Amino acid sequence: MKDDRHFFIRDPWVYDPAAPKPIRPDADLGFRTRALHAGFHPLKNQQDFRSFVPPIVQSVTYPYETFEEIPCPVYGRTRTPTNTVLENRLASLEGGEACLTAASGSQALFNLIFTLARPGDNVVTSLNIFGEGYKQAATIFPERCRVECRFVDNPENPASWDAQIDSKTKLVWVETPSNPCLFVTDIAAVAEVAHAKKTPLMVDNTTATAALQRPMDLGADIVLLSISKFLSGSATLLGGALVGPEDLMEDIRWNTTEFIGAIMQPQDAWLTLQYLETLPLRMERHSTNAQAVAEFLDRHPNVIRVNYSGLPKHPQHDLACRQMKSHGGLMSFVVKNGVQGAATVMNGFELIVHAVTFGTSRTICMHPPTITHEHMTPAERAAAGIDDGLIRMSVGMENPKDIIADLEQALDRL
Numbered sequence: 395m396k397d398d399r400h401f402f403i404r405d406p407w408v409y410d411p412a413a414p415k416p417i418r419p420d421a422d423l424g425f426r427t428r429a430l431h432a433g434f435h436p437l438k439n440q441q442d443f444r445s446f447v448p449p450i451v452q453s454v455t456y457p458y459e460t461f462e463e464i465p466c467p468v469y470g471r472t473r474t475p476t477n478t479v480l481e482n483r484l485a486s487l488e489g490g491e492a493c494l495t496a497a498s499g500s501q502a503l504f505n506l507i508f509t510l511a512r513p514g515d516n517v518v519t520s521l522n523i524f525g526e527g528y529k530q531a532a533t534i535f536p537e538r539c540r541v542e543c544r545f546v547d548n549p550e551n552p553a554s555w556d557a558q559i560d561s562k563t564k565l566v567w568v569e570t571p572s573n574p575c576l577f578v579t580d581i582a583a584v585a586e587v588a589h590a591k592k593t594p595l596m597v598d599n600t601t602a603t604a605a606l607q608r609p610m611d612l613g614a615d616i617v618l619l620s621i622s623k624f625l626s627g628s629a630t631l632l633g634g635a636l637v638g639p640e641d642l643m644e645d646i647r648w649n650t651t652e653f654i655g656a657i658m659q660p661q662d663a664w665l666t667l668q669y670l671e672t673l674p675l676r677m678e679r680h681s682t683n684a685q686a687v688a689e690f691l692d693r694h695p696n697v698i699r700v701n702y703s704g705l706p707k708h709p710q711h712d713l714a715c716r717q718m719k720s721h722g723g724l725m726s727f728v729v730k731n732g733v734q735g736a737a738t739v740m741n742g743f744e745l746i747v748h749a750v751t752f753g754t755s756r757t758i759c760m761h762p763p764t765i766t767h768e769h770m771t772p773a774e775r776a777a778a779g780i781d782d783g784l785i786r787m788s789v790g791m792e793n794p795k796d797i798i799a800d801l802e803q804a805l806d807r808l
């Protein structure tokens with residue numbers, strides 16, 4: 395029995411690996427069709443007006459018709475009609491039951507762990523994760539919430555994941571391909587070890603997006619997305635999302651967005667819907683450009699290593715070919731002369747812009763050791779392959795010859 399003060403606390407979501415996965419009604423439509431149609435029908439979804447484009451409902455509150463009837467949505471902190479269209483579209487693209495948006499991808503990650511784990515529990519992940527994710531795992535959760543985050547020693551080996559999972563593990567978290575070193579983790583193999591210990595697997599699908607990789611088809615239970623990256627593609631908005639079982643999404647909504655806030659704004663959700671219409675086309679172009687750029691860099695004498703799973707010499711090239719449609723627009727490479735070498739090359743760029751994000755239509759670059767992953771210890775950076783001379787590059791949709799020409803003139807300054 396709950397006492398009266400706690401009437402609002404839901405029974406927590408309990409992971410059941412044997413529960414049948416419900417099939418979404420739009421599951422038969424092709425991916426490119428769902429990127430345009432899922433979650434909104436221009437005639438069926440509207441009671442009071444017709445519109446070809448989903449409406450932006452920029453309202454904080456939703457009036458009651460009668461005293462007795464609580465409307466849904468009721469208040470903008472919980473859900474809004476525009477965000478609901480986006481949530482249904484993202485759930486459809488990822489092949490999940492439901493979706494919940496958040497103010498950013500980092501917020502979505504926080505909401506997930508905060509909802510699933512209690513003091514004394516743990517989360518298992520690897521060092522192949524984005525910088526803010528690492529900061530949450532290494533400091534915020536252990537120090538503020540007493541939730542330990544364990545980093546597996548050898549993420550290539552499923553046994554290494556298995557060794558860290560115990561009865562207190564509430565989540566296994568894989569980022570693949572990872573930012574910034576494009577490490578590829580075997581989703582199906584890690585799902586198997588996680589499920590054998592009755593633990594849900596979350597895959598961060600930010601770098602590939604559902605256009606190139608569908609973690610849920612490979613056994614993932616939850617998908618994390620930063621909408622700020624390829625999904626929106628223009629560095630014009632911040633947003634994040636989780637896709638997963640409806641009960642869990644409602645649990646997270648109830649424990650975080652409903653009471654705490656930090657939601658994605660309807661305007662940004664609406665913009666994302668417009669950007670998603672071109673996601674499959676954009677991801678194809680990013681991938682072909684990145685492949686050409688990676689092949690060029692791989693031949694350049696001033697480049698020590700290229701991290702891009704489209705190169706046959708990438709350690710997980712075969713796995714990436716199996717679990718991804720193509721290899722995406724994010725890559726990184728190590729230049730000669732460490733930090734100084736990276737500074738020389740990056741200061742030499744004329745077309746490529748130095749900026750902290752990825753997934754943009756224009757090519758940009760960034761130096762992870764001093765910017766996003768500066769809080770890792772030197773040993774952790776070494777284990778994650780974040781060398782001093784590492785440059786992360788998000789390959790845009792320009793003519794690839796122009797990107798390569800800019801790289802060539804900058805690399806020749808070394």
Ligand SMILES: Cc1ncc(COP(=O)(O)O)c(C=O)c1O
Nearest residue numbers: 498499500524573600620622633
């Ligand atoms: C792989 C990955 N996931 C999630 C995030 C968090 O996204 P946001 O910037 O929207 O908080 C990032 C950000 O860099 C990322 O690289």
